[in-house]
Amino acid sequence: MGKTIAEKILSNKSKRDVKANDIVIADLDFTMGQDGTSGLAIQAFNEMNAIKVFDPKRVAMVIDHSAPSPLEGVSALHHQMRAFASSQGINFYDIGDGVCHQLVPEQGHVVPGDLVIGADSHTCTYGSINVFSTGVGSTDLAAGIISGKLWFKVPETIKFVLNGTLPTGVYSKDLILYLIGDITADGATYMAAEYTGPAIADLSVEARFTISNMAIEMGAKCGLMEADDKTIAWVKQHSARDFEPVKADPDAIYAKVLEYDVSKLEPQVAKPHTVDNVSPISEVAGTPIQQGFIGTCTNGRIEDLRIGAQILKGRKIGQNTRLIVAPSSRQVMLQALREGLIETYVEAGAAVVTPGCGPCVGTHNGVPSDGENVISTANRNFKGRMGNNKAFVYLGSPATVAASVLTGKITDPREFIS
Amino acid sequence: MSMQGKVHKFNDDVNTDYIISGRYKFKTLDMRELAKHVMEDLDPEFYSHVNKGDFIVAGKNFGCGSSREQAPLAIINADISAVIAKSFARIFYRNCINTGLPLIECDTDEIDAGDELEINLQEGMLYNKTKGLEIAITPLPPVMLKILSEGGLVEHFKKHGTFNLD
Ligand code: SF4
Numbered sequence: 247m248g249k250t251i252a253e254k255i256l257s258n259k260s261k262r263d264v265k266a267n268d269i270v271i272a273d274l275d276f277t278m279g280q281d282g283t284s285g286l287a288i289q290a291f292n293e294m295n296a297i298k299v300f301d302p303k304r305v306a307m308v309i310d311h312s313a314p315s316p317l318e319g320v321s322a323l324h325h326q327m328r329a330f331a332s333s334q335g336i337n338f339y340d341i342g343d344g345v346c347h348q349l350v351p352e353q354g355h356v357v358p359g360d361l362v363i364g365a366d367s368h369t370c371t372y373g374s375i376n377v378f379s380t381g382v383g384s385t386d387l388a389a390g391i392i393s394g395k396l397w398f399k400v401p402e403t404i405k406f407v408l409n410g411t412l413p414t415g416v417y418s419k420d421l422i423l424y425l426i427g428d429i430t431a432d433g434a435t436y437m438a439a440e441y442t443g444p445a446i447a448d449l450s451v452e453a454r455f456t457i458s459n460m461a462i463e464m465g466a467k468c469g470l471m472e473a474d475d476k477t478i479a480w481v482k483q484h485s486a487r488d489f490e491p492v493k494a495d496p497d498a499i500y501a502k503v504l505e506y507d508v509s510k511l512e513p514q515v516a517k518p519h520t521v522d523n524v525s526p527i528s529e530v531a532g533t534p535i536q537q538g539f540i541g542t543c544t545n546g547r548i549e550d551l552r553i554g555a556q557i558l559k560g561r562k563i564g565q566n567t568r569l570i571v572a573p574s575s576r577q578v579m580l581q582a583l584r585e586g587l588i589e590t591y592v593e594a595g596a597a598v599v600t601p602g603c604g605p606c607v608g609t610h611n612g613v614p615s616d617g618e619n620v621i622s623t624a625n626r627n628f629k630g631r632m633g634n635n636k637a638f639v640y641l642g643s644p645a646t647v648a649a650s651v652l653t654g655k656i657t658d659p660r661e662f663i664s
Numbered sequence: 665m666s667m668q669g670k671v672h673k674f675n676d677d678v679n680t681d682y683i684i685s686g687r688y689k690f691k692t693l694d695m696r697e698l699a700k701h702v703m704e705d706l707d708p709e710f711y712s713h714v715n716k717g718d719f720i721v722a723g724k725n726f727g728c729g730s731s732r733e734q735a736p737l738a739i740i741n742a743d744i745s746a747v748i749a750k751s752f753a754r755i756f757y758r759n760c761i762n763t764g765l766p767l768i769e770c771d772t773d774e775i776d777a778g779d780e781l782e783i784n785l786q787e788g789m790l791y792n793k794t795k796g797l798e799i800a801i802t803p804l805p806p807v808m809l810k811i812l813s814e815g816g817l818v819e820h821f822k823k824h825g826t827f828n829l830d
Contacts, residue, residue: 269807271827282686285693286733294821323693367730367755383733383759385817393826397807431677432725436754465728467754520677607686607730628681628729635685635705 248495250403251470252438255378255492259361266402266499274304275360277390280346281309282607283365285323286384288330291392299334300394306337308349310602313341316610344575344601347371347459347543352575354485358473359492363390367462368543368625373439374458375451375481376473376491381462401438401467402501404429405494408445410509415660417553418453419545419623419643421445422460423514427524429504435465437501440494445508446471451480452549459544460625463521513658515621516641519629527646527658536618538569538651540596540644541604545623546574548581550644555587557648557662558594564654569596569647570612572604596651608633621650666784667745667766669717673777674706676723680756682706683727683735698734699741716743719783721775723749727756736765746783748772748790761808764816770801785809 249257249265257264259272279287284307299305307327315321324341331338339349347368349355356362358376363369367381382396390396406425412418426433439461446454454471461469471477473491481489512526540546540554551573563569571591573579579601582588591598597612599605605612606624613633614620620632620639627639642650645659652662688701703710703720720739726749727735736759739747746766760767766785775781779794788803804812807829814820820828 269805271829282730282732286737289693290818293818295825296821365733381755383736383755383762385733385762386758389762389817389821389827392821395827397827397829399805431728432751432753435725435751465725465753609686626729628679630681630685630687630705633687 248497248499250438250498250500251376251440251472251492251494252378252401252403252468255359255361256398256400258359264400266400268400269397270400271395271397272361274363274390274394274396276304276350276355276362277387278306278308278346278350278364278366278369279384279387280311280366281313281323281327282311283384283387284327287365287387288326290385290388294388294392296392299336299391302335303337304394305334305391306339306350306355307331308339308343308346309341310339310345311607312609313600313602341602342576342600344578345543345546345603348546348574348578351375352484352577354487357481357485357487357489358477359490363387363396368459370461370466370468371455371459371543373461373469374454374471375477376471378468378470380468399436401436403438403440404434405440405442405500405503407503407505408441408443408508409505410445410507411448412445412508412511415645415663416511416513417643417645418449418456420511420514421508422457423516423524423641424511426460426463426522427514429464431463431520431522432465434461437466439464439466439469441469441471447474450549451476452547455547456544463625513643513646513660515646515656516627518627518638518640521626521641527656530640530656531658533640533656534619535567535621535650535655537612537614537620538567538647539605539612539620539622539624540569540647541572541574542606542624543574544625545644546572546578548578550623551578551582551587552585554644554648555590557645557659558652559590561594561652563595563651567651567654569594569651570605571596571598573601575601605632607631621647621656623647666782667717668780668782669719669745670715671719671721671775671777671779671781672710672714673775674720674722677725677728678706678722679729680727680732680735681729684732684738695737695741698738702738702742711742714742714744717745718743719781720744720747721749721772722747723772724751726752728753733759733763736760736763740765748775761811762817764812766812768801770799774799
């Protein structure tokens with residue numbers, strides 16, 4: 247009987263022939279924690295009476311969520327992480343290095359066919375380079391870094407076949423928002439998503455990260471893609487590790503197969519306060535906006551910064567509007583500096599902040615005021631997400647955010663793209 | 665594992681930001697302190713109305729959103745004995761098992777705020793005393809029951825040093 251990508255990777259890593267709904271204990275290739283979750287993981291590590299991590303090269307900790315520290319309490323957590331990292335000799339990324347989900351693939355830690363856990367829900371991001379990666383809690387992370395193993399329920403898979411070509415001004419972010427709106431926030435709960443088809447093949451590896459990143463917003467455990475030539479070239483550029491990509495069998499069994507044609511897709515916007523509350527931009531255009539945000543593990547990569555800058559170049563953001571830009575890593579920031587993108591943003595009137603999560607999760611750096619509308623390239627718009635439960639967060643592509651801060655209202659980016 | 669208590673009822677899609685807002689999770693590792701803010705964006709009075717052993721009952725997709733383990737820990741520390749919902753988000757589900765918070769998947773339409781419930785996890789039985797109704801519950805897989813019955817993954821590792829679930 248044929249297997250899905252998820253079944254194959256979990257079979258390889260548990261050294262058993264497994265299928266959906268089996269429970270396995272499997273070997274981990276890489277493990278990661280960030281500054282919101284590592285504190286509890288270190289505490290659990292100590293409570294479990296552990297002394298050493300299973301393999302320091304396969305463990306990373308990243309200070310990105312609240313970086314640089316805005317509060318004493320956070321500083322204490324950061325201190326605890328630095329001390330743990332130096333005593334264990336693990337990979338460690340400090341303030342300004344970037345968002346965990348940018349760093350893990352960018353720094354070459356993961357390759358196709360890997361099984362990876364991260365104590366952050368958007369760990370599913372690396373699925374786009376054929377990695378079974380999934381978010382776990384701090385206690386799971388502690389068990390993972392001690393034993394190099396974790397228990398998994400083998401997920402069933404929903405396959406998304408994406409046909410056609412995305413129109414100009416419509417991006418992978420619009421595509422994933424559309425899919426989430428269609429299948430809803432719990433449409434893939436407990437399952438893996440597999441994304442395939444010509445519309446995926448057309449996308450750059452960077453644009454594919456955006457799609458896998460948001461798999462969790464439909465409840466999925468991971469958002470997998472097969473590795474094609476683009477993936478293999480990208481991974482070789484970033485990692486020296488050997489790897490063997492994993493393909494789904496033609497006769498694999500899926501919980502569902504959903505087909506879409508993306509050729510007529512409009513830019514999409516998720517409205518407050520759920521990610522699946524999605525409309526085509528024509529239905530929300532004109533909504534006033536006080537703050538824009540370009541960044542995050544969803545859309546803070548160099549291509550995203552290029553897309554936003556292309557619209558902002560030579561223009562000024564609206565008078566009563568603010569724009570915050572957080573490159574997703576130090577490397578992305580450097581590249582953006584070299585290309586003059588940072589200059590474009592600063593000239594347009596944006597505040598460029600430390601590479602990292604920026605205002606995404608509302609712990610610092612750009613908390614909106616009561617009643618304000620924000621348009622953001624992030625992946626979540628829950629009430630209170632950006633630190634104020636009386637603000638309203640809309641989600642869109644970097645192009646949509648850039649166009650909207652120019653006019654001060656939600657704007658179809660195609661008006662600025664020739 | 666037999667439990668008794670009163671119901672606090674919530675709707676579908678209660679996300680982890682509602683369970684414990686991101687603005688508190690960075691402030692402290694003191695779970696008793698965090699527990700005071702559980703559910704506060706949905707019900708500011710929640711914490712003061714909970715008696716030891718009470719239940720949180722909700723609709724579908726409870727615990728969606730971030731992976732923060734502060735969510736189940738804050739619920740445990742608010743003295744809630746179990747969460748009952750139509751379905752749970754995946755990471756939250758794992759985190760509950762791992763931190764030792766029992767969760768029960770069943771139809772919650774017949775359970776209202778203030779109802780008194782009695783639950784036996786081993787026997788797979790939920791009894792709504794107020795309504796005189798017995799509700800079928802989906803039993804947990806043996807691997808999860810083992811971790812839960814040992815008090816969570818920390819206790820499991822303390823005892824065995826690694827995974828020992830066969
Ligand atoms: S950028 Fe936002 S969504 Fe991504 S890891 Fe940081 S806080 Fe989470």
